[in-house]
Amino acid sequence: xxxxxxxxMMTALQATQEPTGGVAGWAIDLMERLxxxxxxxxxxxxxxxxxxxxxxxxxxxxxxxxxxxxxxLSAILFTTLGSVVGALALYGVGRLLGRDRTRAIAGKLPLxxxxxxxxxxxxxxxxxxxxxxxxxxxxxxxxxxxVPAGVERMRxxxxxxxxxxxxxVWNSLLIxxxxxxxxxxxxxxxxxxxxxxxxxxxxxxxxxWFVVVKLRGRSDPEKVQ
Numbered sequence: 001x002x003x004x005x006x007x008x009m010m011t012a013l014q015a016t017q018e019p020t021g022g023v024a025g026w027a028i029d030l031m032e033r034l035x036x037x038x039x040x041x042x043x044x045x046x047x048x049x050x051x052x053x054x055x056x057x058x059x060x061x062x063x064x065x066x067x068x069x070x071x072x073l074s075a076i077l078f079t080t081l082g083s084v085v086g087a088l089a090l091y092g093v094g095r096l097l098g099r100d101r102t103r104a105i106a107g108k109l110p111l112x113x114x115x116x117x118x119x120x121x122x123x124x125x126x127x128x129x130x131x132x133x134x135x136x137x138x139x140x141x142x143x144x145x146x147v148p149a150g151v152e153r154m155r156x157x158x159x160x161x162x163x164x165x166x167x168x169v170w171n172s173l174l175i176x177x178x179x180x181x182x183x184x185x186x187x188x189x190x191x192x193x194x195x196x197x198x199x200x201x202x203x204x205x206x207x208x209w210f211v212v213v214k215l216r217g218r219s220d221p222e223k224v225q
Contacts, residue, residue, distance in 0.1 A: 027057045036070050040078030047086025047143045058171055062178025072179060076172050083167035087146040091159060094150025102147055120144035129158055136166025
């Protein structure tokens with residue numbers, strides 16, 4: 001028996017016990033109407049409005065892929081594209097408006113805390129460009145890290161690939177978790193802290209390895225001479 005799209009959506013809603021007007025219902029509706037592009041749009045909006053939880057949207061996309069409503073690869077690609085588009089929009093806001101006006105606007109937005117904007121700025125100033133990569137793996141910071149990057153006029157040619165890599169890792173992890181868990185995809189949200197720590201540790205190790213390789217590459221010519 002072929003499972004219809006409506007049956008898939010109803011199963012998801014029953015699994016989460018969320019009302020149709022909740023975040024899960026809203027994301028389901030986008031995916032039902034637009035397919036993987038709907039998942040990408042939901043993630044783009046999640047970047048622009050941090051209170052929208054990627055911990056719900058991404059595993060839900062994985063569950064939809066497991067039921068055949070979305071392609072797994074297309075879900076990952078479109079959500080990563082959505083992450084980059086949303087991040088680039090916030091980067092543009094920070095670059096055009098500057099720190100003070102951005103903070104003033106953030107203070108007027110519902111569910112957005114100026115303290116979170118300041119936290120993202122502190123993260124960026126402390127870690128530099130790699131904050132964009134690792135910051136994509138930290139809830140709240142993952143969206144707002146684009147703002148200080150824009151304020152500090154980080155090069156777009158560096159900002160985009162770091163954002164894309166960090167987003168690809170995070171999105172893939174949560175989508176694959178939802179794909180594997182199937183109807184229990186909502187369990188990902190309660191376990192996201194563990195996933196987050198593992199991914200951050202992996203990202204830090206990768207950055208450290210990259211730095212070591214670069215330093216060795218610079219020292220080798222001197223040894224040859």
